Amino acid sequence: MSDDISQHIDQMIRHDDNPGGQPLPESFEALEPDQIALLLESLPLDARQHAWEHVPAELHADVLVAMRGEARESLLRHFDSATLDQLISDLDAETLIELAESLPEEVVDIALARMDDKQRTHYEQSARYDDNAIGRYVDHELLILPHNSRVRDAQRLLRRAVPEYTEHLWLVDRTGRYTGAVPITALFSAASHLPLTELCDSDLEPLQAETELKEAADRFELAAVAALPVVGDNGLLLGRMPQRLSTEILHETYEAQLMATAGLNEEEDLFAPVMRSSRRRATWLGINLLTAFLASWTIGLFEGTLEQIVALAVLMPVVASMGGIAGSQTLTLIIRGLALGQITTANMMPLLKKELSVGGLNGVLWALVIGVVASVWFSSAAIGVVIALAIVINIAAAALSGVLIPVVLERFKIDPALSGSVILTTVTDVVGFVAFLGLGTLLLL
Amino acid sequence: MSDDISQHIDQMIRHDDNPGGQPLPESFEALEPDQIALLLESLPLDARQHAWEHVPAELHADVLVAMRGEARESLLRHFDSATLDQLISDLDAETLIELAESLPEEVVDIALARMDDKQRTHYEQSARYDDNAIGRYVDHELLILPHNSRVRDAQRLLRRAVPEYTEHLWLVDRTGRYTGAVPITALFSAASHLPLTELCDSDLEPLQAETELKEAADRFELAAVAALPVVGDNGLLLGRMPQRLSTEILHETYEAQLMATAGLNEEEDLFAPVMRSSRRRATWLGINLLTAFLASWTIGLFEGTLEQIVALAVLMPVVASMGGIAGSQTLTLIIRGLALGQITTANMMPLLKKELSVGGLNGVLWALVIGVVASVWFSSAAIGVVIALAIVINIAAAALSGVLIPVVLERFKIDPALSGSVILTTVTDVVGFVAFLGLGTLLLL
Structure with a gap:
């Protein structure tokens, strides 16, 4: 394509x-x-x-x-x-x-x-x-018969033009309430006088019109049918949700999630007018600027130390960046888990334990590597010790934040895909700078 | 669910x-x-x-x-x-x-x-x-009839149990080659002696077994059917691709893309054993460490300047971080465009122009804000000018890299979702530090 x-x-x-x-x-x-x-x-x-x-x-x-x-x-x-x-x-x-x-x-x-x-x-x-309810988007091209119809009525109906994704006929009572789904293929083996109610597929639960789009798309996947009936108040049959709609919803959901990681909207036009696009992106840059100033302010607390040991200024980005990367790995894993409905209060603690262990192991490993490189670079074992300790602390903080931030955001109904990584890197920047420059002040001055 | x-x-x-x-x-x-x-x-x-x-x-x-x-x-x-x-x-x-x-x-x-x-x-x-070809995953539960069958043969076949997602019967010639698809609903209005070939849906192009999964899933979406036939060498009918498979492929593709942004694999287990998980994530941390050291080395070039003006050390992260965020917005937009097949050699130049304009506008806007804040903070108009210029340069570099990096990676068949953001932040870190500390050296010493 x-x-x-x-x-x-x-x-x-x-x-x-x-x-x-x-x-x-x-x-x-x-x-x-x-x-x-x-x-x-x-x-x-x-x-x-x-x-x-x-x-x-x-x-x-x-x-x-x-x-x-x-x-x-x-x-x-x-x-x-x-x-x-x-x-x-x-x-x-x-x-x-x-x-x-x-x-x-x-x-x-x-x-x-x-x-x-x-x-x-x-x-x-x-x-x-x-606009987040499936009822808004129902498809009205569907084959409906009264509840008391017989196989021959269905066969007659099917002689007319049939809409795409037609696997079932839908039955309604006199007031228009949904009462059942008849698989079309069942009509071939049934006697023509048989009531259609005897052929109904009892597994096919209709979708409530208020169902959220993503939930409707998920229900769909389990049902393994080409279309699901959608009912409103009192079980009134409003229309159907064809498979095509489920695919569209999945596309949009995932695209929104990917775009959200950069503070963008999934409706964003590749060739949006420059003014409009700049205005929209400015907000995200502004939010980020606040967090960057927060990080700078943290560094500013240690101006005296930096004046004396300029090596700390040179190595600062390494501490912040290792924390940021380790944290974003945990964050991404947890965001996926939340999207799949796999994170609950019960498995939070074991998850946190596991992520802290992974962070601890990697923290120690890379702290050793970075410590050695820094000692050699600046010919000072003490600088190596300071950066190694700061790395361990920051990677542990990253693991903790990577689990807790998205869970807390989700509880407050804030999309963790959108704001999770800004908050996370603020934490890892601040913790990283405080740990590194603070330890530097204590151990090197 | x-x-x-x-x-x-x-x-x-x-x-x-x-x-x-x-x-x-x-x-x-x-x-x-x-x-x-x-x-x-x-x-x-x-x-x-x-x-x-x-x-x-x-x-x-x-x-x-x-x-x-x-x-x-x-x-x-x-x-x-x-x-x-x-x-x-x-x-x-x-x-x-x-x-x-x-x-x-x-x-x-x-x-x-x-x-x-x-x-x-x-x-x-x-x-x-x-394992990336649709032929590997075909479903073999399907209804097949010889090419010369008649409507009554189809009706007889349909009296038996029918697999899910059955909208068509498939016709094959004597050697098993696919010759056409008969919509089941057409059987109700057709005379029983009519040859099935007269009912065939001529729009339904079969899928070639070698087709890549994502491409097969996309084809599917346009076809608006519950299943597509899959053919191998010489047009031999191998089986069908049911709608369910298309949905699965979409899920996996997007999940892989989301996980790739953090250097993770979509098969990653939420509760993977600590050792295994640490080992896998270590690679990504190691790659990132190299880029962080590169950034540090850049800063190290200006050690003399930093010793004299410690305010530069305090403000460094602001320059790097604004570039990183602006770049990741462009990068994300382009990665989506590449995934949708919307980026070509012909629209590259207009895109680059648009992104540079958006970057230019936001660069100037935020340069002014940051310049004023920095001048006040450090009581020095000169520092304000230096950081403002560095911000403009870095946001422009970010826009350029945000367009070019994913396009170049894609051309070399490297997944831009995986490595795009590491390379991008390396560029914005290095350009940001060089511009800021370089201008500081020129204008402040």
């Missing part, structure tokens, strides 16, 4: 530099909306704008839905009213739900006014759930 | 501390193998061992397959020959393929000898592909 796209990227950017040259590939038709979205995101804003004009109008909505929020908005901002009008003229409920946050409110209202009643009802139902 | 598991973890660890107390929950039967695997991974080695004895024997193989490599091996190491014998007495090809790397070669041979001929052929076919 990526190979295809990179070719297109190259062609389109070259074309944009030199509009009289090579023609734009007519190949948008050969690509899926997801691929076109990836491709557009890879283009600088001008080239993106230019390429967009060649996207077939019937794909507009699907491509915009597939794009990350910020890149999508970079295109919508330049829509003239005719294009916008065309875009919203024939949206279904799911598409409008996805686009609504990127559209002005009055445009959403127009889109709603043009929908048929059924889609509007779907939209209103979905919009009731917040 | 995670809530369920954490309860079990608490109960089991408490039980292990106090074997006479609370009984082990009998609830393993209520959990799926994937959940039992997560649960076992969350337990310290002794408790894990103890809990394992309560896993029903018929789930042993599935639970072991679902576990991460290292945790799985922690259990297998303690298998007595009777348990091992039972485990391998009735394995299918897919299970043995997954377990083979954790089992002694002679045990694999015994397992193979006990397989029926069909499964052994499957195993041998799969084992021909390396």
Whole structure:
């Protein structure tokens, strides 16, 4: 997939530099909306704008839905009213739900006014759930039959066009409440007068509409089906969650986690406008600056020592950096454990013990190596002893913080992937400098 | 899902501390193998061992397959020959393929000898592909019919038990070559004497067995089906790739990327034995030590300057750390772009320009803030000017490195998620120290 796209990227950017040259590939038709979205995101804003004009109008909505929020908005901002009008003229409920946050409110209202009643009802139902609940994103293309239908009714229904990911028919009672799932393959061996209730797959628990996205995606994985029914208040069948949605949620969750480690958002556009991007990143740099000043202030406490033994200033970064690396190893392991639901109050203590032992062993090992190198470098055994002790202390502090910081953050509902490493390196910097310069003051002056 | 598991973890660890107390929950039967695997991974080695004895024997193989490599091996190491014998007495090809790397070669041979001929052929076919090719992991439970069958043959086949994720029947010619996919739902509207070839879904391109796992998972996402056929040499139908496998691959890929940022492996056991874990992490600490010494050596070049102006020693970490953070933001954005196939030679230059502009803006902004703070702190306008200039230089270097380092690493087939940030912080440390201490030497002495 990526190979295809990179070719297109190259062609389109070259074309944009030199509009009289090579023609734009007519190949948008050969690509899926997801691929076109990836491709557009890879283009600088001008080239993106230019390429967009060649996207077939019937794909507009699907491509915009597939794009990350910020890149999508970079295109919508330049829509003239005719294009916008065309875009919203024939949206279904799911598409409008996805686009609504990127559209002005009055445009959403127009889109709603043009929908048929059924889609509007779907939209209103979905919009009731917040953007982290599975109810907001249900798919309404599904095959439903009344609870008292028979095999022959199901067979008749299946003679019509069938939506993708159809493994089951869903049964509802007279009030629309979900009552069961009939595997389509069971219809081949069943007598045509048999009630469908006798074929129901009793293992298939419906998803509650309030379920959080990540939890819904996980449930899905265990169920081993192509789609799960989603029910709202009173067990009303709202729609289904197709497998595709589970995959999307996983992608977004992991991408958000990776981006969070650098204080970024998963909607971040590769080619975001410079001002916007600078403003957003400035916050993260500012937070980090506070922690850096804290570290500097710690060093400042030992100005007198540093004036006399400049070797300490030279070696400081080694102590801080070894602590930072050791801590981030523990932190990463614990963050994964938290994400998998594997860290509890009961296994915290054994985990802490294990991480402290690993830290202790590595602390001693590297303290010896660093101590020897430092003694030789500055021809002073005492400096070797000071740095060795500081390394042991800092790596132990790193192990302790690597376990405790993410657990505490998680308890306060703060994402440890986002802020864990800033806090951790603040701890290892401060502990490292205090231990090293403090021991230096005690033992070397 | 995670809530369920954490309860079990608490109960089991408490039980292990106090074997006479609370009984082990009998609830393993209520959990799926994937959940039992997560649960076992969350337990310290002794408790894990103890809990394992309560896993029903018929789930042993599935639970072991679902576990991460290292945790799985922690259990297998303690298998007595009777348990091992039972485990391998009735394995299918897919299970043995997954377990083979954790089992002694002679045990694999015994397992193979006990397989029926069909499964052994499957195993041998799969084992021909390396562990990053989709051919190795194909699922052999699928419904196959000869190319010249009719609708009634398909209907007859479907009266038997049907494997999960069955949306299609697969057609093969006389030599076993894949010729097409028949959607099951099409069988309801078709006359029973119609040849199946007329119902084939022509969009469904089979996967080549050599396809890399991540690429196969991506293909899958675009296809919107519950399973894809996998073909080997000459188009021979080897089996299918069910949706579940695509989800697993995504999980593993992302987990590997997250763990790689801290120099860890995705198979890493939360409760790995201390010695083993220390040894593995030592390598990463050692690599980092070299880069830390490089930074120290850079500082050492300016020992004379530091002796005279100790304020420089105090402020050094601020310059290094602002560069490191700014660089890691760019790096993370580019690593995501590379993973999505969005970075090419054509958009490199515009990207570099954008990142340098963002870096320039933030560099100037924070240089001013830091310059003012430093001047006030050390009552010296000159120190303010020196640190401000150093910050601008280092943030620009960070933006440049953040784009170039991952791109160059990727070109040399080195995972930028693993080594990108070590190299980046080495650059920002060295550039930061040289710029700051160098300018200090020039302007302050």
